[in-house]
Amino acid sequence: MPLTLLDGPRIAPASGGAAKSLVVFLHGFGADGNDLIAIGREWARALPDTAFVAPHAPEPCAAAPMGRQWFDLTRQDPEVYKLGVAGAAPSLDHFLDQEMQRAGVDETKTALVGFSQGTMMALHVGPLRPKKLAGIVGFSGLLADKAAIAAPEAQKPPVLxxxxxSDQLIPVQALFMANEGLTEAKVPVEWHISQGIGHGIGPDGLSLAQQFLQRVLGAA
Known part of the structure; x- marks a missing residue:
């Protein structure tokens, strides 16, 4: 896939000063950056020195004409996932480089927060960055390429x-499989199952993610 220049909505630090950390939201299949950026407004009080950004994925989504996709999910197949995250990775990596430069921070103060297909991207791109990220949060997703993150040169950022x-789109078993793959790769993992929540994000998940980010970004 050729490099695509990404862009999306941003929220400046609530403190009004320069950013001391950066959170990048990666949306799910058929949505766009506007789908998750509102979470940044909820977290701004707890993370007042954090800039938030939510890029739109590189491809239009045929299944949702107003939405975007990181890669095509017409076939729900492990090989499609593996090739898809690898194909979209260069565009996301380029965006992260540019956005960290814009915010004036590096990987040590940058976290990824993915949902569904965005979690696939976060769990693939995050460990393969040249420097270790502060952390990764993955909501309702899966680990697409266990072998890639197990490579000796892969980083080990903490993951939640x-x-x-009650997720019927990506069953909760995907969490256990991702946990196993990340643990085998010596990536530190925490996990939480939200009771009664389908393919979405519950209040308990939002709260735990906020606390995780405060901790890994040094904002606690």
């Missing part, structure tokens, strides 16, 4: 996985 026990 959150999944609803």
């Amino acid at each position: 996985l959150v999944h609803g026990d």
